[in-house]
Amino acid sequence: MESWVSMPKVELHAHLNGSIRDSTLLELARGLGEKGAIVFSEVEQVILKNQSTVTRITKEVVEDFASENVVYLELRTTPKNNDSIGMTKRSYMEAVIKGLRAVTTVDVDFGCHEMESDASDVCIGSPGKKIYIRLLLSIDRRESTASAMETVKLAMEMKELGVVGIDLSGHPLVGEWITFLPALQFAREQGLSITVHCGEVPNPEEVQAMLDFHPGRIGHACFLDEEHWNTVKASKIPVEICLSSNIMTERIPSLDVHHFADLYNEKHPVVLCTDDPGVFSTSLSKEYSLAASTFGIGKKEMLLLAKDAVESIFSGEEVKRELRQIFDSALKEL
Ligand SMILES: CC(C)=CCNc1ncnc2c1ncn2[C@@H]1O[C@H](COP(=O)(O)O)[C@@H](O)[C@H]1O
Numbered sequence: 096m097e098s099w100v101s102m103p104k105v106e107l108h109a110h111l112n113g114s115i116r117d118s119t120l121l122e123l124a125r126g127l128g129e130k131g132a133i134v135f136s137e138v139e140q141v142i143l144k145n146q147s148t149v150t151r152i153t154k155e156v157v158e159d160f161a162s163e164n165v166v167y168l169e170l171r172t173t174p175k176n177n178d179s180i181g182m183t184k185r186s187y188m189e190a191v192i193k194g195l196r197a198v199t200t201v202d203v204d205f206g207c208h209e210m211e212s213d214a215s216d217v218c219i220g221s222p223g224k225k226i227y228i229r230l231l232l233s234i235d236r237r238e239s240t241a242s243a244m245e246t247v248k249l250a251m252e253m254k255e256l257g258v259v260g261i262d263l264s265g266h267p268l269v270g271e272w273i274t275f276l277p278a279l280q281f282a283r284e285q286g287l288s289i290t291v292h293c294g295e296v297p298n299p300e301e302v303q304a305m306l307d308f309h310p311g312r313i314g315h316a317c318f319l320d321e322e323h324w325n326t327v328k329a330s331k332i333p334v335e336i337c338l339s340s341n342i343m344t345e346r347i348p349s350l351d352v353h354h355f356a357d358l359y360n361e362k363h364p365v366v367l368c369t370d371d372p373g374v375f376s377t378s379l380s381k382e383y384s385l386a387a388s389t390f391g392i393g394k395k396e397m398l399l400l401a402k403d404a405v406e407s408i409f410s411g412e413e414v415k416r417e418l419r420q421i422f423d424s425a426l427k428e429l
């Protein structure tokens with residue numbers, strides 16, 4: 096395990112509230128009583144209680160990813176309104192940003208070089224270990240077009256704080272693509288990148304509509320037919336691969352039939368990700384270890400796979416260049 100932990104890695108598909116530390120989740124969930132299995136809706140209620148919890152969770156999630164040598168993290172979260180406690184989508188996101196600023200174990204770069212003012216306040220920490228954090232704001236499939244649009248507008252206003260894109264997630268059986276399309280189109284026009292949870296359940300019409308939109312990346316891609324795959328491959332849309340998530344949610348019956356193998360063999364851009372490390376008791380290092388042992392991939396090839404993920408990030412050329420250097424030095428040390 097140790098070599099997978101020490102290997103530099105890029106994480107592009109992690110939901111903030113699916114990444115809560117077990118110990119923190121237990122502490123927060125204690126109030127839920129002895130109910131056994133913890134379900135998202137209940138956890139969400141606990142999280143929604145106050146913004147200092149959001150700040151704490153964010154700080155810990157970033158520190159946990161940094162501790163396993165994730166050097167670039169695109170963290171996604173759904174901005175939430177909760178009238179009863181005076182939480183707005185904006186104040187929720189402010190609590191997230193506060194959490195990024197509270198990180199102490201590692202230097203956090205969240206795009207502060209793009210800040211027009213107050214740069215010294217944003218760029219904190221001491222020289223040494225560094226993690227790039229960029230944010231994706233998620234639209235939940237339960238949301239209306241207006242609510243989705245509100246999230247996109249918030250994302251635009253937060254570009255200077257490291258927001259680089261929009262994600263579409265939530266229960267795959269809820270909501271219609273047509274509801275989210277106007278907001279996603281608007282996001283693209285405004286220069287935001289887009290990733291969508293695509294084909295988590297069989298829904299060929301929606302998968303086709305998503306691919307016609309040509310998102311910057313797609314997540315999961317468990318239920319794509321041959322024609323869909325031809326489109327994905329021809330247009331080189333990178334696929335966020337979440338092995339443990341797909342197995343534990345029974346989207347894929349077993350790892351040996353997972354589409355990762357075909358995509359990897361065809362040199363299609365794939366990025367290993369955790370999805371919800373807290374929910375699926377995993378980590379990015381564990382996902383690397385799992386992929387290596389299941390598909391018989393050696394250390395060097397895994398490091399090259401991690402390096403290739405750099406080409407699929409939503410940050411610009413400057414960040415990519417710096418990340419490539421990190422991987423090149425790691426490759427030299429192998
Ligand atoms: C059953 C399960 C966990 C499946 C994993 N696959 C997923 N598919 C779609 N949306 C998801 C998934 N995991 C997390 N999310 C989204 O991420 C949210 C939690 O993170 P956040 O509150 O956005 O910070 C969930 O409420 C849900 O909207």
Ligand SMILES: [Zn+2]
Pocket residue numbers: 108110264292314370
């Ligand atoms: Zn996901």
